[in-house]
Amino acid sequence: MNAVVTARGLGKRYKNTVALDDVNFQIQPGRIVGLIGPNGAGKTTALKAILGLTAFHGQLDVLGFDPRTQRDKLMEQVCFIADVAVLPRWIRVREAVDFVANVHPRFDRAKCERFLARTKLTPAQKVKQMSKGMIVQLHLALVMAIDARLLVLDEPTLGLDILYRKQFYQSLLEDYFDEHKTIIVTTHQVEEIEHILTDLIFIRDGRIVLDTDMDAIGERFAEVMVGADRAAAARALGPLDERQVFGKSIFLYDGADRAVLEGLGELRRPSVSDLFVATMKGTYA
Amino acid sequence: MKTFYWLVKREFWENRGGFLWAPVITGGVFLLLNLMGIVTGEVMGGRHGFNFAFGGADNNMRLLQKLDTQSAEAVGAGLDMMMCSPAMIISIVMGFVVFFYCLGALYDDRRDRSLLFWKSLPISDTATVLSKVAAATVLAPLITVIVGALVGVLMMLMYAIALSFHSVSVWRLLLLAHPLQVIANLVGSIPLYLLWALPTVGWLMLCSAWARNKPFLWAVVLPVAVGIALGWFNLLGTVNVQNSWYWRNVAGRILLSVFPGGWYTQTPHIGGHGPAEVLSSLGLLNAYGALASPTLWIGVATAAAMLAAATWLRRWRDDS
The missing domain is CATH 3.40.50.300 (P-loop containing nucleotide triphosphate hydrolases)
Incomplete structure (x- = not known):
């Protein structure tokens, strides 16, 4: 079509x-x-x-x-x-x-x-x-x-x-x-x-920074909740974004190896709004 | 064609106040004032023992029979003019209505952003602009003529009834009038109004489509400022432009032609001896003599260009 x-x-x-x-x-x-x-x-x-x-x-x-x-x-x-x-x-x-x-x-x-x-x-x-x-x-x-x-x-x-x-x-x-x-x-x-x-x-x-279907988002992006002890290792993998919740850190990755991430902590699909905030960081700065 | 009909109807819905109620209320006030005049006459007459009768009730009966052909014609023409008068007064009100309607026609919906709703429908901008022109130059005068004629007839009846209390056989008198001819004259002048009003309609709509704010200022101040500048240069003797020519043929045409009757400036002569001649000089036959004047056609051509520009602006102006 x-x-x-x-x-x-x-x-x-x-x-x-x-x-x-x-x-x-x-x-x-x-x-x-x-x-x-x-x-x-x-x-x-x-x-x-x-x-x-x-x-x-x-x-x-x-x-x-x-x-x-x-x-x-x-x-x-x-x-x-x-x-x-x-x-x-x-x-x-x-x-x-x-x-x-x-x-x-x-x-x-x-x-x-x-x-x-x-x-x-x-x-x-x-x-x-x-x-x-x-x-x-x-x-x-x-x-x-x-x-x-x-x-x-x-x-x-x-x-x-x-x-x-x-x-x-x-x-x-x-x-x-x-x-x-x-x-x-x-x-x-x-x-x-x-x-x-x-x-x-x-x-x-004025530029397109992401153009994807929703299924691909789950495959491409991942969020991991990591305890303080492993935060440095997580940072070394080059996350898009990092934020703190209840003493733990949540890292957002684009296209990282899932097996490695699973070793760091609990893996989940990021919400569109979290993805948006991470992608648009610094827009108004 | 169906779309166009509904577009004009939309204009009527939106401007019911100006197109319908303004003439109706003006007509109503006109009738009320006449009624008050009649009542005043009756009361004053009664108080001072004065009778409308010209030399006694008996004479009134014979008054009409004594009219010779010429006087009968004059009385008839006088009555016709009287019947026209409400339409004339209402048409001045209509001039104002049409002026402000045109000024807002392509501006108001940009300001309140409802333009975005109209533009979500499969309607060409040409059709939109033309429907607004039709509303201003055909619909508005048509309503004016209908209301004016009705008020004219009602007024005549009012006087007829009042006079019949004084045993004047007005029904006979009224038969001397030509109401159908009057109405035909009024309706027949609508196409002429369309042609004559076009330069003003075109200019106002151009300003309406172009202005980012305050279209009234642009529409009025610009031509007036040019006129004053011309006058000033004339005073200094640097340019030799006839100032009065500008005011009459440019400023006047793009600002005041929405008021009906302007075309009589382009007809051979108006007036004459007696009401009958005056009336016939105002008749259709003479009025359409204006078609022979280049002024009218230059105005129409200019209007076409201005409306084309307004349509283009309507299509591409991107500010809502």
């Missing part, structure tokens, strides 16, 4: 900063990709390039279209939620559904109404009368009713409480995602999406 997104030498430069520095990556269909990086690393720029919202240099192919010149066609196949607060404040639930139903060829109205029936939203309600959580429920109901091949989510749960956040990702998994769809998501709440991601891309200062 063809890749959903292929970027070659993708670059974007603002006046005095480099947002994206000749980046290469591919995203395959049927994946849920986490695009993770510190503030200002270039995540949003990359997403904007994919959505044809910004000019860039290099090559970018999204579902066989060039987002610069074929954006109108592309948007029939791509959906995005930019963040929580982008629905127009004056619009009513009824109007939003009517409008999307009549301008989007792949929108399924009955499906949308089914999703809305599960919420407390009423047809006459205006967006400005809704809480952030309700706005995202409406937006998600609209987007999930569109049979798109690529869904792009840029910090979709920012500022929501944990109930809405859980519900958001749960709905996506249960009612939307299947092997024909692809989701790209950026977020800072890494712990919450860790278990739903199939692929991970770390981005830092």
